[in-house]
Amino acid sequence: MHQVKLAENIYYLGYNDRRTHLFENIWPIPHGVSYNSYLIVDEKVALIDTVERQYIDDYLEDIDAILAGRKVDYLVINHMEPDHSGALRAIVAKYPDIILVGNKKTFGFVESFYMKPVNILEVNDNDVLELGKNKLQFQMIPMVHWPETMISYEETNKILFAGDAFGSFGTLDGGVFDDEINLDFYEEEIMRYFTNIVGKYCPHTQRAIKKLAPLDIRMIAATHGPIWRTNLDWVLSRYNKWSTYTTENGVVVVYGSMYGNTQKMAEVIARQLSERGIKDIRVYDASKTHASYIINDIFKYKAFIVGSCAYNNAMFPNVETLLTKIEHMGIKDHYLGVFGNFSWNGGGVKNLMKFAEAVKWELVYDPVEEKGALKKDKYEQCIELANAMADKLLG
Structure with a gap:
């Protein structure tokens, strides 16, 4: 398999779902959806979220291929929805000493869905996890779109691991980054993802946008859809428009x-x-x-x-x-x-x-x-x- 890198030692681990008809068993996804996870390999190794459980075998194999025998030290849980935490139990079984990184609300969800967590690191706003050259800063963005949601900002390469924020319906058909795809195709799927999944929480989305504004963001890596590295304003401006209920003169x-x-x-x-x-x-x-x-x-x-x-x-x-x-x-x-x-x-x-x-x-x-x-x-x-x-x- 091709290994896709966001930076020298930061890997994309993504899987395309072209079989599921309804996202969350409600919303039609005729063009499918991707599930995105990320792996940082430094003095310490950190996974950023996992993937939907049907991809566990491929996920574990791909991690092995990159790490070549090294273990994963941290699993950063930005969002606990099962399409992103589906491989959590398998990761803990494979790496029993792994430390789960989340906020106070995260670990209640871990226990509800999977098991009582043992090795945990609870983080709050502005806390930093040092992996070596790479440093992860955490910010809480609750209700975008679950109460435990947070983001991880990689300070060295200025990458925002955004969870479901700035995500999209639609599989990644070869292209992974925004400059590799036709955004005209994805615009409707990005908007429909926002309006169907995040749209109920527009005030919370606005608070998150304002909270993250001081960060020097050079790349946005969400858990669905393309990774934004060239035209970040394309997605940021649209999220700002939609979350302020700014409309066009139509009926x-x-x-x-x-x-x-x-x-x-x-x-x-x-x-x-x-x-x-x-x-x-x-x-x-x-x-x-x-x-x-x-x-x-x-x-x-x-x-x-x-x-x-x-x-x-x-x-x-x-x-x-x-x-x-x-x-x-x-x-x-x-x-x-x-x-x-x-x-x-x-x-x-x-x-x-x-x-x-x-x-x-x-x-x-x-x-x-x-x-x-x-x-x-x-x-x-x-x-x-x-x-x-x-x-x-x-x-």
């Missing part, structure tokens, strides 16, 4: 429709938005498109218009599932429009308004609700809803 229209009447309302609204000059319009059937992609576009665009038919006196189930995820994400500062349809009793729009109250986004127009087929008066109200949204976006 996401989502509907749930059984027999097509709610869909017709969505089509009218979308067409009128276009006639008003809005170019970025995304229309989704909640029964077809996974929430992963819809949430990603909600982070991208300022306006959200949602419609639901009534279903057993409630919202259409797939719309309800989506809105529960959106509410849970805590996304801020959007414009909102609401519409819907019913046949014999309401429930769709009534419950959409409960969502509106919960998210506290600005409602641009009264909810539009039709009974049965779309008729002239409600058609005109759909036009007015679209106009009200366009007015907001166009200022």
